[in-house]
Structure formats: C-alpha cells, structure tokens
Amino acid sequence: MQAARRYFKSFASGFVVAVPVTVTFLDYVGYVARVEGASMQPFLNPEDRSFNDVVLLNRWSVRNFKVNRGDVVSLASPRDPEQRIIKRVIALEGDTVRHTFKMPGTRTYKNRYVRVPSGHFWVEGDNFGHSLDSNFFGPVSVGLVHARASHILWPPQRWQRIEPSLPTDRRPLDQETIDHLEEQGAVTVPKT
Amino acid sequence: MQAARRYFKSFASGFVVAVPVTVTFLDYVGYVARVEGASMQPFLNPEDRSFNDVVLLNRWSVRNFKVNRGDVVSLASPRDPEQRIIKRVIALEGDTVRHTFKMPGTRTYKNRYVRVPSGHFWVEGDNFRHSLDSNFFGPVSVGLVHARASHILWPPQRWQRIEPSLPTDRRPLDQETIDHLEEQGAVTVPKT
Numbered sequence: 001m002q003a004a005r006r007y008f009k010s011f012a013s014g015f016v017v018a019v020p021v022t023v024t025f026l027d028y029v030g031y032v033a034r035v036e037g038a039s040m041q042p043f044l045n046p047e048d049r050s051f052n053d054v055v056l057l058n059r060w061s062v063r064n065f066k067v068n069r070g071d072v073v074s075l076a077s078p079r080d081p082e083q084r085i086i087k088r089v090i091a092l093e094g095d096t097v098r099h100t101f102k103m104p105g106t107r108t109y110k111n112r113y114v115r116v117p118s119g120h121f122w123v124e125g126d127n128f129g130h131s132l133d134s135n136f137f138g139p140v141s142v143g144l145v146h147a148r149a150s151h152i153l154w155p156p157q158r159w160q161r162i163e164p165s166l167p168t169d170r171r172p173l174d175q176e177t178i179d180h181l182e183e184q185g186a187v188t189v190p191k192t
Numbered sequence: 193m194q195a196a197r198r199y200f201k202s203f204a205s206g207f208v209v210a211v212p213v214t215v216t217f218l219d220y221v222g223y224v225a226r227v228e229g230a231s232m233q234p235f236l237n238p239e240d241r242s243f244n245d246v247v248l249l250n251r252w253s254v255r256n257f258k259v260n261r262g263d264v265v266s267l268a269s270p271r272d273p274e275q276r277i278i279k280r281v282i283a284l285e286g287d288t289v290r291h292t293f294k295m296p297g298t299r300t301y302k303n304r305y306v307r308v309p310s311g312h313f314w315v316e317g318d319n320f321r322h323s324l325d326s327n328f329f330g331p332v333s334v335g336l337v338h339a340r341a342s343h344i345l346w347p348p349q350r351w352q353r354i355e356p357s358l359p360t361d362r363r364p365l366d367q368e369t370i371d372h373l374e375e376q377g378a379v380t381v382p383k384t
Contacts, residue, residue, distance in 0.1 A: 016213075017209050017212075017213070019216070020209075020212040020213040020215070020216035020217075021208075021209070021212040023212070023216045023219075023220075024211070024212035024215045024216055025212075027215075027219060028215075064274065065273040065274060075335075076333070076335035077311065077335075078311050078312070078333045078335065079309075079310050079311040080310065080311045081257040081311055081333065081334040081335035081337075082256065082257060117271075118271050118272065119269065119270050119271040119272045119273060120270070140333070141268070141270045141273065141332070141333050141335075141336055142273040143267075143268035143269070143270065143273035143333075143335070143336045144333055144335040144336065145273075
C-alpha cells in the first residue's frame with residue numbers, strides 16, 4: 001500500500017512536469033504531422049505512393065512571422081480557423097502576384113494582378129486545379145501561419161530537407177513589368 | 193563548494209520545470225496585460241484616468257475560436273501579425289454588418305453593407321473616431337483571435353467582469369432589413 005502510494009505520487013508529479021514540458025516543446029520548437037490531401041502534389045503525397053508523407057513542422061522558425069517566398073508552411077485556413085492547411089508561400093506583402101483563375105464560380109478580382117497588402121501573404125498548393133488557396137480566398141493574414149515544413153520524415157525513401165523553391169511560372173514579377181501593369185491600372189490593391 | 197553545486201542543481205532543475213509550466217499556463221489558461229491606446233474608450237482606458245487599465249486575458253475561452261458578438265477580444269492585427277490589438281466583436285460569419293465610413297482615404301467597399309465571410313468576424317473599437325478596425329481593414333480571420341478580455345483587474349476602482357455587450361447602434365440587423373438590402377443589391381459579399 002505504501003509502495004503503491006509512493007509510486008502514484010512519483011507518477012503524478014512526473015506527469016505534472018512532463019505535460020507542460022512537452023506542450024511547450026511542441027508549441028515553441030516543433031512537431032511531426034501527417035500530410036492529408038492532394039493539394040501539394042506532386043511535392044507532397046505524390047500519387048504513386050499509397051502512404052501519406054509525414055513532415056517535420058518547425059514552429060520556432062515562424063515565431064516572428066518571418067516567412068520566405070517558396071517556403072512550405074502550415075497555416076490556419078482563413079475559411080475555418082480550426083482547420084490546418086499546408087501550402088507554398090508564393091508572394092509576400094508588397095508583392096504583385098498574378099492571380100490564376102481556376103474554378104468556375106471562383107469569386108475573382110476585377111484585375112488579373114493583385115497587390116499583397118501589408119501583414120498578408122499569398123499561398124498556393126502545388127497542385128493546380130486541386131487546391132483551395134489564395135487564388136480562391138485572396139491574400140491571407142500572416143498571423144494565421146502556424147509552422148514551416150522543414151523536412152519530409154517519412155517514408156524513408158522520401159526523407160529530405162525541404163528547401164524554399166518557387167514553381168517556374170510563379171516567380172516574382174520584375175519591377176518593369178509591375179510598373180507597366182500599374183500604369184495600365186491592371187493591379188488590384190485590396191482593402192486593408 | 194558542495195553546497196553551492198547542490199544549490200545550483202536544484203535551482204536549475206526547478207527552473208527547467210517552472211518555465212514550461214508557466215509558459216503552458218500563460219498560453220492555455222490566460223495572463224494579464226495592460227491596455228495601450230484610446231481605441232476602446234470610454235470602456236477601457238477612459239480619458240479621466242491617468243493610468244492604463246489592466247485586463248485579464250482568457251486564452252482558454254478562445255481555444256476553439258468560439259467568440260460572441262459583444263465580446264472584447266485581443267487579436268493579432270491583420271496589418272502586422274506581431275502587433276496585438278484589443279477590439280469588440282461586432283459581427284460573426286454570415287452576419288450582415290453596416291460599414292461605418294470614418295476616415296478620409298479609408299478604402300471602402302462599394303456598398304454600405306458587408307456580409308462577413310465564413311471563418312471571419314468584424315471587430316471595432318468603441319472609440320469611433322480613434323480606432324483602426326474592420327471599418328478600415330474589413331472582416332478579419334477568426335484565426336487571428338488570441339484571447340477574450342474577461343475582467344478589468346486594475347485600477348481597483350474599475351475592477352469588474354467584462355460582459356459581452358454591443359453599442360446600441362451596432363446591434364445585428366433584423367432579417368427583414370437584410371432581405372430588403374439584398375434585393376437592392378446593397379450588400380457586398382467579399383471574396384473568400
């Protein structure tokens with residue numbers, strides 16, 4: 001009886017310590033998550049595999065909300081804050097991004113080009129046509145970013161560090177093109 | 193020397209435990225903060241006082257992103273994710289809210305009425321003339337909400353529980369009015 005109580009006390013105090021330590025680590029350093037869905041194909045969850053990728057999500061690297069073009073990030077969906085989505089960062093605040101019309105019924109801006117407002121960024125899934133992203137819901141508040149996907153951890157054949165990289169057709173526009181578009185009034189600057 | 197080492201070891205292990213426990217508490221339960229600025233006058237930081245109010249910010253109550261009309265909440269600013277702002281929740285997703293034009297140069301919607309998109313809410317400072325809020329930057333992603341201000345803790349004369357309450361001129365519109373406005377095409381439904 002004495003031994004059981006001692007054991008229980010040790011267990012309880014270990015538990016009371018371990019939970020906050022673990023939670024703090026997961027919140028401030030990072031954790032591991034399985035990627036669901038096809039919106040980042042072929043980079044994540046490619047079709048020829050039957051297992052979903054598992055990625056390392058780095059929380060520490062986004063603690064100051066500094067993200068780079070080409071990063072793969074997890075963020076709270078602007079359409080539902082309890083849902084996490086994983087997308088690629090295409091453009092940052094101040095950038096001019098070409099809006100790619102995708103789905104019939106997508107509410108669109110008047111112009112094809114959009115200026116990303118301060119405090120926002122533009123995200124897209126690599127899988128054109130199968131991704132609900134900024135092409136659908138516009139620029140997203142950077143405050144919604146949750147973590148940067150730094151590595152693919154599983155399956156072992158796909159183990160790699162994830163480097164920031166933009167698709168060739170999504171590179172930033174050069175300043176001359178931007179000036180030209182602005183003169184034509186072809187750039188939408190959204191409210192905010 | 194031995195005593196110093198033992199002391200240091202106790203201190204270090206206490207510290208290693210105390211930091212995560214405290215951080216977890218602050219992140220998941222709540223903490224105390226001083227209110228800066230005049231945007232919530234006269235409710236917070238009223239002009240006749242020289243001290244700023246100190247409020248209790250309840251993190252636990254917003255863990256599922258459930259907020260109510262009339263709540264006073266702290267959120268990451270959509271214009272700068274590192275800045276925290278404190279505002280009142282005026283409208284939730286699906287609501288139709290009357291947009292009040294305030295400052296010259298405020299970029300405005302075509303219509304006076306705005307439908308709050310899913311996953312968003314509409315926040316305003318009580319101080320009509322001195323608040324940068326949804327009247328300026330439009331509906332805000334609920335994912336940016338950080339905490340609900342549940343109590344004013346300081347100064348002692350102002351100690352009170354903060355109850356959800358809407359200004360009389362910011363109450364929700366009745367359905368008949370909304371239907372009428374929709375027929376007139378007077379409601380803007382923003383992209384998202």
